[in-house]
Amino acid sequence: MTASTLSTPPTTCAAAPHLQVTWTDPVTGRQGFVVVDRLVRGVASGGLRMRDGCTLDEVRGLAAGMTRKEALHYDPANRYVPLGGAKGGIDVSPHDPEARAVLGRFLEAVRFLLRHHWTTGEDLGLRQDTLDEIIAELGLDSSIEAIYPLLDDAAQARRRLADAFALDVDGVALPELVGGLGVAESALTALDHLGAPRGSARAVIQGFGSMGGATARYLARAGVTVVGLADAHGVITNPGGLDVERLLLTRDPHGGIDRSQLGKGDVEAPQDAWLDIDCEILVPAAVSYCITPDNQSRITARVIAEAANMPTLAEAEAALHARGVLVLPDFVANSATNAWWWWTLFGDVEADAEQADGKVRSSMRRLTTIMLDDAQRLGVTPRRAALDAVDRKLSEIDARFDRAGQHPEGGSSDAEQ
Template sequence: MKENKIERIHSDSAMTCTLCMQEMEILYDHLAMSTEEIDLLDMPKRSFTVHFPVRMDSGRMKMFVGHRVQYNDARGPTKGGIRYHPDLTIEYLQDLAFLMSIKCALVDIPFGGAKGGIVTNTKELSRGELERVTRAYIREIADYIGPLKDIPAPDVYTDEQIMVWILDEFERIKREHTPSIVTGKPIELGGSQVRKYSTSLGGVYILEAAMKKLELDKSSLCVAIQGFGKVGLNAARILYENGFTICAVSDSSGGIFKEEGLDIMEVIDHKYKTGSVIDFPETRNITNEELLATDCEILIPAALSKQIKRENVNDIKAKIILELANAPVTMDASRILLDRSVIIVPDILANAGGVVVSYFEWIQNLSQDYWEEDKVLERLQQKMITAFDKVYEICMEQDCSMRRAALQFSVRRILYAERLRGNL
């Protein structure tokens, strides 16, 4: 097979490659895919780079570079985040857009995958400069995005305010209201209920479905969560409210442990007041490495990639690992854990709740019919559990990892759509 994404990302030291991408070449062989099928999956439909000047606060003009990749649209318009990062490359965005295609197919929403962004360090920009850079980028790509073409969303170092600027600039260009051009907006401008914690909630739905299959009782389980940012904090809160015992949590400064269980609402309050979870009363401070090795049944990495690796995999005691972070378990560690019958719920499934609710936001914008929270919750749960059941069924039938099953299921869905269109 020719040089492809798998080999390319290994040489991209500026970014972290994902476990899913590492497994794709193995999957190609496993599915006995034809050259035509591999070529179709291995190449983005469209990727482009734009260069544009922006006037800085100093009065001088500065050139910026922006990218957008629209990977595959066989199942619908492309969908994917916009990230701002000084080391951003179009090759890396192609890999991320491919994985977004996989994720959308996995949870059966009618989108293909996309990713884009601007090569910049947001910490070096004032708020005014950040807005001008965002608007200039949208002016350059406006002809290539749209509610039925390509729908952006927040990603690394972008947020709902940046999505508002994107919405406003696009509407100025098109001279019409188009709320469905972007997702991740404030509710007041067409955003969806549940969006702010959808990634965490989707992961909880998946965890509960896995426990049901395994006939596990949450009352007797201990949960440890690495990462107490937006995703980890909300996961801890939802689990705690649902009766789970959270025995350990951590953030970038360190973690805390209490065998009897933490009062997560008080931990959240402590985090907001002090900036960290450490030194919470009546708990023992631990390191992030110690958290991973906690004597728990469920481990939820919700922070950085490559946290569980060959060097520490033998310290892992959990029976279920829910990957809310992107690629927190390396390939070597994953194989060792699977040999020990540890269940790893892969990131492309575990953290797909965000794109599902983005899809719901898009539907509501198109129809101008906005849903109550209960309806969003019900439909999110249905989407997540249906995807889990499909993956688990393949996993059991073929005695393979859940990651392999998820990738296989998604790839087949995309290829079937291409075949129906006459492209294969």
């Protein structure tokens, strides 16, 4: 692979990923990374992000998180069998004039993984339509073509997914809603666990893109008062409640709130003020590592639902847990987008918004309830309880499929040769 290095970590380390790729752009010197944490039936799943400062360690952590998201949704009754976990990242700002060209060269460099082992999609800093355009320019069929050999009827499955992507729910595309619906359902389940009434609960969401925007919509529709929204330009707050639908339908493609649409009583505040607003539910939905040991004491929420990947540092989570705050880990709370893609592709749900809504809600409520009940029973954090559930699910998958990454027909994975 031109201008890249591949490293397969020692198999003696249980936590080591299956494969790591570090690529250096021959034009700009920017680096990109792919980490395959685990293969199941020769394939792993995980999005591709673009951000200035992205590192291999970051991508490695995200890939491990994808293994957990996939495993948690394993149900032998489903047609969808969870894949392994993977992630990609490029150290470039999506606003850099060279970003698209760097992305194209990166995808060309990892073409083999895309065709055979890594299914990917949009993530932080990268839209799916941009990814699809470049994939087509490179002559690749799709960003998820590695999964096609696992489908009974790939053509029919692709039509079903395309039809689902074309669905609109009250002015917003269905694929932009399912992830936030899952986050909202997880947070609402936590409120119920605490015995806190939804009608008197308040929520603050940091980030108003597809994940944060949809979370705000479904919390508001459940009766929760959304009192704060943060975007890249600052915070909008209103103790009486923000008009989520108006702001949602007038935001820009990057999740920016149109300040001309602010209502009576809406107030602008500095960018980090989202941490200080009194609320019962706090949803970090924008960036990683934003809740730290230094700022966690400012949080008044009883529930933190991690819509972003890795937003809470471990020391901060320990301090929050010590004062009774439920931190719903990212690999549980924000797992619905990934699961919905595969439920639709494999045929567990049709291209139908009501079916998607029902499947997401029931699955997220079940997973969150199990996690919180186990955490309470064992006296551990929700994250620890969820990790134990992941271990159980991985053992079930291992018992059904070859852990070494074999393809279903029994041939060895090319990545291991």
